[in-house]
Amino acid sequence: MKILFYIILSVIFPFQMIMGQTGKDSILFRGNIVYDGDASEATFLHELYIKHNPKQRYPIVCDSDFSTKCIRGDTLLIEHFDTRYPYFYQMVEFIANDTLPQNIHIWRYPKSCNDWYYHQKYKTANLSIKDTIRKSEMVGTYKCKWKKKDSDYPVTSAATMKINDDGTFELIDEWVSWDTFGTTFYVGNWEIKQDTFICRVVPELMPSTVQERYPGQVLRFVRANFEDDKQYIMEEEKVYKFLVRKKGLIQTDIQDYIYKKVKNR
Incomplete structure (x- = not known):
């Protein structure tokens, strides 16, 4: 009403x-x-x-x-x-x-998301992987869409990950079920070990709940769930691992999750 x-x-x-x-x-x-x-x-x-x-x-x-x-x-x-x-x-x-x-x-979302998450037209591209994986090749924006099959109620997800050239990453994962939905937002550091791409969430890099994107306008996120995520990560480490392949980044624990590169920056 x-x-x-x-x-x-x-x-x-x-x-x-x-x-x-x-x-x-x-x-x-x-x-x-x-x-x-x-x-x-x-x-x-x-x-x-x-x-x-x-x-x-x-x-x-x-x-x-x-x-x-x-x-x-x-x-x-x-x-x-x-x-x-x-x-x-x-x-x-x-x-x-x-x-x-x-x-x-x-x-x-946190103000850092505005230049890569919103209003973007994407086109999937293969990674030009050769004998060695260059860090510069990994920089860019990736997308992953999946549907959980082993559930009484189907769950779909659309994740977007930004790999920055300063060694940091941001990950937004939005999921929807028949009666609920949620979003995960993580920030951390990344590295390459042989053919594996490793993203380690860093609590100290999580954004503040008080932000100023525009002069004189302060936005306060109330009951932001990344505060709970930050506390959880401080108690238990959160790490994403991916196999680097030409078609994209394949999550090692769930190989149906393939993050395909859609933008170089």
Whole structure:
């Protein structure tokens, strides 16, 4: 019912006027929520409030202009509810100093993912493996899609891995079952030993739950599952191993999982 209410608001009031504070220093702050990533993933549930008055909240919708009266210099917060992992919901915090319209950005994944995970057209390519495996050959973006066969309820996964030339990697693995879904996000270091590609997750490289991708806009991931992953990795090492072949990286423990190279960077 709450979701339906917000959607109806967006239809009836395409430009939302949200009443706030008044006074000699009051301003009319104008903004628009922009969702970084796949637009189909955007959800409509958002609430705006002034930091020192969190009980008074106003619904706003994605890709819709809004405005609110506040005191110049007030800290405004937008809570973005997302029922999917890795982040149950996020909070964007910013200062209302100007009356000029501003784009307020929300992103689902750590800011490092924006230049390789979103809005990319991929084409599979073979690795040019010869007698020795060069590190420069391994750098790039890889994708792996699989379906778990030995399950009462089929599980499908779409994983993307970025191999960086500084010896680090990032891995996003999104899986879906009939009644649930989840996402794993790992960061770590990689190395080559003979014909085996080894990715070792490093807890210290896991991203912070507080990030600033845009000046003056701080996004706080709330209940981010990589905090639990970080604690788990500190207690038990997590290592991915792959056989390097021309058709891609074959995960050694589950050889149906083949990470095919789709981009050189």
